Every structure is written in C-alpha cells, then in structure tokens.
Amino acid sequence: MTVFKARDDKDVLEAVSWAVSEKSALELLCGGGQRALGRPLQTADTLDLSGLAGIRLYEPAELVLGAGPATSRQTILQALDGADQMMAFEPVDLGPLYGRDPGQGSIGGIFSLNLAGPRRLKAGAARDHLLGFQAVSGRAEMFKSGGRVVKNVTGYDLSKLMAGSFGTLAALTDVTFKVMPKPEKTWTALVYGLEAAQAIGAMSAAMNSPHEVSSAGFVPADLAPKSAVSRISQSGQSVTAIRIEGPGPSVSERVMEIKKMLAEFGPTDELHSTNSNLFWAEMRDALYLVAPMERAVWRISVPPRDGAAVLAAIASRHQVSYFFDWAGGLIWLAVAPGVDAAATDIRASFAACGGHATLIRAPAEVRAAVPVFQPLGTAGLALSQRIKASFDPENILNPGRMHGDI
C-alpha cells in the first residue's frame, strides 16, 4: 500500500494517470475525516490530497470563498469569523460521533459528504452553496465547472453532482463556495414536555408562521440531560426548539410571537444567543448520540409530517435513542449494531412516505454487510453507474464507497 502525497493539481493528475494506466484503484484522502463514513474500501493505494490546502480567494463583500480541498474546517471558520460570516448550511462535524476531537476535517470533505445542519430548512445544503470546482476525473483529466457567482446556468451544474459524491467521480483540487453574513442575533423559543407527535405539530405550526424560522428540533426527555445548556438539561422533560435569527429588535419580537403561538402546546421558555449557538451545534453534530460509542447511528430524512410515525414504527421493534431536526424531517437515531444495525426495519419504516437513511456510524463489518446509503432502484442504479463511468470508466476513485461498485 502506497500513499501518494500530492502537493498540487499536477501531482494529482500524475497520480491518477498512473492509477488509470495500471488499472489500480485509489482511495482519496482529504484530511481523513470522511473515512469512517461510507463503505470501507479495499484499495491498493491512497492519494493524499492534504497538500492542496489554503484559502485562494476570500471576498466578504462578494460573499465568496475559494480554497484547496484540504483546507481545514478550522482555517475556513477562522477566516469567516473575522468578517462575521459563515457557511450558512452549517456543515455537520462528524468528529465527535467517531470519537475524535471536533473541528477537524477539510472543506473538500465537507462538500464530498454534503451533510447540512439545522439551518438546512432555510439556507439549503452544502450542494446549494458550492458554486464551482476544479478536479481531476477518473479519466485523468483536469476539468472545471461552475464559477464564483451564484447566478450561473452556463452548462450542466456539475457542482451538484460533485457535492455528496464521496470522491467517487473526481478528485477535487479546488472549491469555490458561497458564504453568508452571520445573523446579528440568534434566539430560540422552547416548549417543554411534548410527545414526539405533538412536537411535530408544534414545529409545523412554527414553520408555517410568517416568522422566518431557521431551524426546528426536538430532544426527547431521555436525551435532554446530555445538553450543555442548563435550561435544557435541567428541564427533566422533552424540549422542542425553534430558532429565530436576524437583527436584534426583530428577533426578540418574533421569539415572543412564537412563544405566544406555541403556548397552547405546553410551557414555553427561550434561549439567547450564547445558549442558542451551543444548543444548535449539539443538534448539528448529533452530540446527544455520541455515547455509548458502540451503538450504530443513523441519519434518516423523511417528509417532516411523517417523522413521528416513522420513529414509532422503528421504536416498536428496536430499542432506540433519537432526536429530530428539520422540523421532524430528519431523525438522528442510535441503535444496537447487531448484524445489520436494524437496516431492514429502518428502511421499511418510510417505504410508504418516502425518504432515505444513511448509516453514519457502525463497525466496519456492519458497514460492509449492509448498504450504508439508501439503495437505489434498478433504473436509478443503472443511471448512477453510467454517470460514474462518464467520470471514472476504470473505477479508479474510491470504488465501492457508495453503492455496489460505485
């Protein structure tokens, strides 16, 4: 097993050219953060992109940042903090779930995973923010797509395809993405003591109000004590949370309105900026499910209205811990790993309403045995295979990371 450590895009091209001519697969590493997610690979060699780091372009007034794929999350966040800006999609930091320190990982990994946090409801996912990229395809060709502006329909939007492709199409050598101003103030309206189904109703009412809710989540009573925010950990009850962001006077008024509106569901309370930020970061990174480490962790996306019913169906057959994000549309769930981490029952639970489930954390044997990503239908799989082949006909890049040999 050889590790090729590329210093620039030419090295990447050279390494992929060699691999193609040898018909020998490469595992792409961009800081290593994403290795624990996806199906384990058995490639002969590794292409380490960690040398392609650094911010190439950051123009706060243009809301745009461009960087090498290995630029660390920390570096990006520090630069953004300096201009009071953010990645609005709140990239999930999987480090803690995998037992590592938070704050690791790279921007290339963030886009390859396309995992968005609680603000997904209002601001979109990583894929909505990637404006352009440069890469080396599995055909050993350097190519680019997109640009540095938001309004762009010139040619196919290959950025969408790259986001969430887990390095199976091309090795990114540069990414350009949209950044946004941080909200001046972030408060959270809380409702205590709801059952899962009631919480869905309360979150839906808030989402359907004109108050521009940016996130809505629910932590059941058994997980609430794990929060670092005392109003949540000490409540002794479940907590339904509605996030409101914006200029100062607007935020306090809207939180008051939301609390008034939700008072019929249960007793209400509020969090101010510091506690709000702490709480939504816990949700984003699924910190409530970190321990016990041996449990498998799923991320399940369903229509928000169906969140409670899907959860109930799974909980009727398995002992689970869970919480809701995305107004009930995202269920983070921990279950005993067993042989298949309850994959069959979990995927059956939303067969009627539609959705998808990703096995975020599980021992390598389990990840090798069950589909980590939602299986595709026959036509979808065939099309995905043809798309993969259009970038990587010899199946050189991260083969088998996602589905079958993709």
Added chain:
Amino acid sequence: MLMPKPSQEIIAKRSAIVAALQAIVPGEGVITSDDEMRAYETDGLSAYRQMPLVVTLPETPEQVAAVLAYCAGAGVKVVPRGSGTSLSGGALPLADGVILGLGKFNRILDVDYENRCAVVQPGVTNLAITHAVQSEGFYYAPDPSSQIACSIGGNVAENAGGVHCLKYGLTTNNLLGLQLATLDGEIMRIGGRHLDSGGYDLMGLLTGSEGLLGVVTEVTVRILRKPTTARAVLIGFPSSEAAGETVAAVIGAGIIPGGMEMMDNPAINAAEDFVNAGYPRDAQALLIVELDGPKIEVDFLIDRVRQIAEGKGATTLRVSESEAERDSFWAGRKSAFPAVGRISPDYMCMDGTIPRQALPEILKRMAEMSNRHGLRVANVFHAGDGNLHPLILFDANQPGQLERAEAFGADILKSCVELGGVLTGEHGVGIEKRDLMGEMFTEADLAQQQRVKCAFDPDGLLNPGKVFPNLHRCAELGRMHVQRGQLPFPDIPRF
C-alpha cells in the same frame, strides 16, 4: 447559427413516425398540419424559426416515456417544450425532430401544507403555483418575469431565477422532487417530500440541463409562508459607481434584501416614458432595494439601507409607505423590456453575470462597445447577484444590424467571463450562447459535460444542437487518452 444537418432519411419516414406517435398518443395529441405547427416554430428567441417534423402533446408520464422510447428506437430527435418562453432558443424545433410539448400537463396534483410543498405537473405555470397556495398565505419563491406564462418544467430545465432569488434561491434551491421520463422509456422518481436524497444529486444535475437529459413529468416544489411586510426604497445616484458601491455595502453590512435591482440612465428614461413611475430622469443609476419579512425587521433594515445609500452619495431616495407606492416603484422596472421595445424596433436581451464589484468596469466597457458597434444599449440588472440584462437596441430591417447586435452581445458576454463572471445567469445557453461556450470552458470541461449527457442519451437524440458547440459521438468521447504514468513518481512525495 448553424444547426445539426437534418437527416433526410428521417424526414422521408415522416408518415411512419406520425403513425407511431398516434398509436402512443391517441386523439388530438399529434399535430401535423403546418398551420397548427406554426405555433411551435420559435420560442422567446424569435429571431430563429424552424418548423418541426411533427408535434406531439402527450397527457400522461407513461405516454411521454413511450414517445421517448419509440424515438430512441427509431433514431428520431426530440425537443421538449414547455411554454416556449426560452430566451436562448432552448425550445427551437429541428426539421427532423419531434416537438414534445407538455402543455397538457397542467394540473396541480397536491398541495401539502404540513410538508410545505406542492406537487404539480410540468406544464403548470410558475404563477399558478403561487395562486394555488396564496389563500393560505403561502407562495412559490422563484419569480421569473415571465411567470404568468412560463411552465414549471421549463423553469426546472432552465434553472430559472427572478428578483426574489437573491434571498430565496433559484429554482434549484426550491425543489424537493422530480419525476423524469428517460430515453430508455423509464419513469424515475428523484427525491420526494423529504430533503437531500442520498446518492448522486440527479435533481441538481437535471435542473438547468435545458431539456438535454430527460423530460420532467412532475415537480415537487417547496412553498414558503409569505412575509408579512415588504417595503422598497427607490434610490437615484449620480454615477453607477456610487450605486455599485451601495450594493456592495448593503451586502457587506450583512443585509440580504428580498430584491435589489438596478437600472442605468437609458433604461430609467425608457421606463419613465412608458409608465411614469416617477423615476429621477437625470440619475445615472437607479436602485430598487426591497426588504421583506416581519414588519419590525423591515422597518429596521430600511433605515440602514437609507443610511448606507446616503453615505454613498444618493441624490434622491424614497421609501414606500404603502403597497400602492411599492408597486409604483416596481412598475418601471417590471416594464423595462416593453419600455425599451417602444424606443427601438427590436432589442436583444443579454444575460451575463459578473462579480458585483465589477459592475462599474463592465458598464464602462459596454459604453465603449456601444460606440464601436454603433448600437445603443440600456441596462437592467439583478444587482444583488451581479446578473446583468443589457438590452441591445437594433432594427432587424436594417441590413447588418442583427449581426452587429449579436456581435455586440457576444462582446459583452466575453467581457463578463474576463471579469470573473459567466455567459448566462438565468436564460440558459440554448443556441444563443452555444458557440461562446469555449470562452468559459476548455475542451476537457466541455467533453466531461457531454459525457454526462451520454449517460442519459447515448445517441444524442434529446435536444441536439443546443448548449454544446460541437457534437461528438459518445463512443469518441468515451475513449481514453491517458499517457502511461511512470512509477516511481519522481516528483510525488511517497511514504
């Protein structure tokens, strides 16, 4: 504009093709008479016209899939068509191709307030979606100016944008699900009422693919609760630089307005002549900044925008105090195209995007080009996201003017690319910008895009002649030309 050479062989088989389509789409779903086909011979880029081989108007996804499967088997080209408002010639027919019109797919299938989405057929107009949900206080955010006419399927195919996209995103950011009919006759579902399907983001790829990959037969869009308040500020500036700096400063202050539109002096005067909106005629640039949201927030931000604009030397500034006044601010901007149409026999609407900061530079270059080409230009912009709509004024009846206007337009778009921008922000490449793709992309970039097309359409039958300047066969594109790499890498550190 050179289109692919029509196949005489296919044209000779017309009656067999018509019969086969009639077997799939019964009744009046196949149109063959020249008189009736005339309605389909052009789209919003009306300088180009072409009668199709035949037009078919299927009514069900199964019929669409069957038409596609038949055409794939018989080697017949297909051009999907929504409402035909494309400004880039995306729906221009081919002499040897079938127009597959989606006009009969005009039903709203479901409105689901609990999941905040609507499921609609592709021929439903953009505005009809908002009409279907507004009684409950909801709306569909992307609002192209053509929204009374354009179809949601066409919006998906072009990734249409509008004034409100600065804050609420483009079509691609407001979709949850698609149903797609492919050339192999499959009907696929992508996404649903949930977010972020796993696997490759086919929905993202299809959005903006200009009808070259498949035919959209159903769309699930997100709907949003309408903000309680919207107010606009109308600001006149002595220079476009001052207006450009104001745009940058508003965004730099962390404010993302619902819309931020700019007009230059010729556009201001054309609009004023047409609708008497009360625009300052002597201003070199006019900004309309609209803030929407909760009332308290809107009032607060309006004040900040006012301070910023005054600091940048605004000469006139009015804040709307009523809905009627807000509408009057927009009246001029909204009628900018017809207003320009009145002062010139013909005009051509361009659609480049630049980084916001390059606004003064592109305006300077356009003034110079206007002299060089001897044609006038009026400018309206989606200033908040740097999307320009220069309107080039010409008279098609004067020999050579159309060509000069096209050359002028091409020069503008080349400048956009040079300044870090792109050829098209929302109108699509179509045939109009097809031959300029090389300004932005290398051969390798374009070949990779075309290989993606091959994954959907191996024989190049869906809307050929659009988007890509050169047609390559998929087999040729698939061939690998990799130089044998040498191990050990002399240059790559290994360990």
